[in-house]
Amino acid sequence: xSRLTSVACLLALAALVLLGGCGEPQFSDxxxxxxxxxxxxxxxxxxxxxxxxxxxxxxxxxxxxxxxxDAGMSRDGTVSCSTCHKIDRQFxxxxxxxxxxxxxxxxxxxxAGVARNPWFFWDGRRDSLWAQALTPLENPLEQAGNRAxxxxxxxxxxxxxxxxxxxxLPDLSTVPANASPLGSDAEKAVWNAMPASQQDxxxxxxxxxxxxxxxxxxSIEPEQTRFDRFAIDLATGARPxxxxxxxxxxxxxxxxxxxxxxxxxxxxGPRFTDNAFHNTGVPPVDGLPPDRGRVDAVAQVEADPFxxxxxxxxxxxxxxxxxxxMVKDGPQIMRAYKTPSLRAAADRAPYMxxxxxxxxxxxxxxxxxxxxxxxxxxxxxxxxxxxxxxxALVAFLKTLSD
Amino acid sequence: xxxxxxxxxxxxxxxxxxVGIVAVxxxxxxxxxxxxxxSRSKKTANGLFVASFxxxxxxxxxxxxxxxxxxxxxxxxxxxxxxxxxxxxxxPQHNHGLxxxxxxxxxxxxxxxxxxxxxxxMSGWWQLHFGISAAAGSDSVVFNVVL
Numbered sequence: 001x002s003r004l005t006s007v008a009c010l011l012a013l014a015a016l017v018l019l020g021g022c023g024e025p026q027f028s029d030x031x032x033x034x035x036x037x038x039x040x041x042x043x044x045x046x047x048x049x050x051x052x053x054x055x056x057x058x059x060x061x062x063x064x065x066x067x068x069x070d071a072g073m074s075r076d077g078t079v080s081c082s083t084c085h086k087i088d089r090q091f092x093x094x095x096x097x098x099x100x101x102x103x104x105x106x107x108x109x110x111x112a113g114v115a116r117n118p119w120f121f122w123d124g125r126r127d128s129l130w131a132q133a134l135t136p137l138e139n140p141l142e143q144a145g146n147r148a149x150x151x152x153x154x155x156x157x158x159x160x161x162x163x164x165x166x167x168x169l170p171d172l173s174t175v176p177a178n179a180s181p182l183g184s185d186a187e188k189a190v191w192n193a194m195p196a197s198q199q200d201x202x203x204x205x206x207x208x209x210x211x212x213x214x215x216x217x218x219s220i221e222p223e224q225t226r227f228d229r230f231a232i233d234l235a236t237g238a239r240p241x242x243x244x245x246x247x248x249x250x251x252x253x254x255x256x257x258x259x260x261x262x263x264x265x266x267x268x269g270p271r272f273t274d275n276a277f278h279n280t281g282v283p284p285v286d287g288l289p290p291d292r293g294r295v296d297a298v299a300q301v302e303a304d305p306f307x308x309x310x311x312x313x314x315x316x317x318x319x320x321x322x323x324x325x326m327v328k329d330g331p332q333i334m335r336a337y338k339t340p341s342l343r344a345a346a347d348r349a350p351y352m353x354x355x356x357x358x359x360x361x362x363x364x365x366x367x368x369x370x371x372x373x374x375x376x377x378x379x380x381x382x383x384x385x386x387x388x389x390x391x392a393l394v395a396f397l398k399t400l401s402d
Numbered sequence: 403x404x405x406x407x408x409x410x411x412x413x414x415x416x417x418x419x420x421v422g423i424v425a426v427x428x429x430x431x432x433x434x435x436x437x438x439x440x441s442r443s444k445k446t447a448n449g450l451f452v453a454s455f456x457x458x459x460x461x462x463x464x465x466x467x468x469x470x471x472x473x474x475x476x477x478x479x480x481x482x483x484x485x486x487x488x489x490x491x492x493x494p495q496h497n498h499g500l501x502x503x504x505x506x507x508x509x510x511x512x513x514x515x516x517x518x519x520x521x522x523x524m525s526g527w528w529q530l531h532f533g534i535s536a537a538a539g540s541d542s543v544v545f546n547v548v549l
Contacts, residue, residue: 003472042522074501144452182444265496265524265525265526266523268523269464269465269526270467272464274501274523275523276464276501276523277501278498315478320519321467321519322467322502324519325467325502325503325504325505325518325519325521326503327499327500327501327502328503328504330499332498377497379497379498380497
């Protein structure tokens with residue numbers, strides 16, 4: 001009998017060892033490769049931006065930082081970039097749609113790693129960080145200013161700093177106080193009455209404002225998370241210690257993310273984004289103006305005088321391949337929006353381009369159900385994830401925040 | 403009585419061993435690479451040309467705009483000059499097109515055409531369709547790229 005007991009004990013011990021083994025992260029080589037490709041240590045160093053010769057000039061970044069936080073950079077002195085891009089909130093505002101001078105129709109995007117984007121805004125209606133920075137300045141719902149007023153303001157408040165970076169300011173003495181090709185009817189009329197050389201002078205100062213702000217924003221980069229520590233340990237064969245160790249639920253979530261749930265198809269690379277535009281059937285928001293995503297952005301970026309092919313670009317045209325080879329038509333760009341990075345996403349609800357979903361659970365439920373798009377065709381297909389699987393995906397996404 | 407238990411235990415042990423061996427074989431077996439034809443050189447659909455398609459710098463980098471070379475020869479092996487080339491494509495399994503609009507931007511001589519603006523934003527099966535018009539006539543060819 002005692003022999004029987006000892007054999008049973010041995011068997012039980014073997015079973016425990018086996019089960020214990022199952023509790024360890026067990027990934028196939030293909031899974032390990034994918035996980036390694038998502039880790040922050042594979043993020044290459046930031047490439048120079050040849051379209052902005054001031055991109056890595058410290059004085060330009062310093063001026064850009066001043067301008068970023070300066071509410072004087074708005075029509076009524078109440079709104080700055082930092083009103084919506086809040087420094088203590090991942091440079092976003094936790095609102096479903098941004099509120100500047102007015103109520104916009106889009107969710108504020110966070111800024112970590114923003115300088116790595118080929119396209120800006122949810123719909124990619126700008127093609128460089130400096131051209132992006134100029135857009136809210138004149139949007140009547142955001143900072144609601146006009147470029148002539150900004151040029152005067154720069155001269156008055158920051159003239160010396162500006163000239164140390166960009167060279168002499170143009171003569172603005174005969175430039176009207178308020179004028180812009182994108183402003184009110186009155187501002188447009190004043191702009192159109194200005195000689196072309198004067199319009200050029202103002203546009204040049206305006207472009208340099210964008211270049212300074214972009215130089216500042218280049219310093220905002222994603223931070224290492226629990227996931228990255230876990231991924232590095234997995235890649236090196238080290239046993240994850242402390243909070244780098246994943247719970248069984250987080251491991252299941254990671255496996256689903258890179259496997260059955262297909263999240264990694266678009267949310268790939270160390271920033272968890274393919275930098276492309278997709279229709280994923282996210283519903284429109286009642287009460288907001290019609291929003292067709294990338295379809296309308298294509299014409300806007302082509303018409304932007306500050307785009308890469310325009311005369312305010314520094315360097316040569318070889319930097320403009322994204323614009324040159326962009327997809328301009330076809331059904332796939334209808335209601336297509338940019339894949340957002342998922343880094344630190346768990347700490348910045350609500351989600352999607354107009355804050356449609358209040359929680360990550362709602363986001364994951366949307367992708368599991370994959371409803372058809374109201375316009376255009378959704379690229380995602382139903383996953384029919386179980387409650388446990390959806391919760392595991394959310395648990396994994398939270399590891400990109402801690 | 404004890405002998406029956408011994409047989410059961412032995413049976414269990416053998417079964418466990420078998421499961422272990424099967425698992426090891428399954429995990430280490432190379433997965434056969436089936437899927438679309440990945441050849442980088444082939445005859446065009448109607449046999450007018452022989453086309454080859456290679457990344458200009460030799461390697462495919464996911465998420466980066468890259469230039470590729472499309473080399474066109476006649477069936478007899480002569481380089482095809484002055485061809486008009488259209489490019490389209492997408493991911494058959496995802497039901498979407500290319501994320502960029504690649505174009506034939508330069509003729510490099512000896513039947514070689516630079517196809518610039520190619521970008522593969524995700525892993526999986528991509529297709530590139532080329533429409534080719536030259537003195538010999540019009541033809542088309544499809545290349546599969548699997549990342």
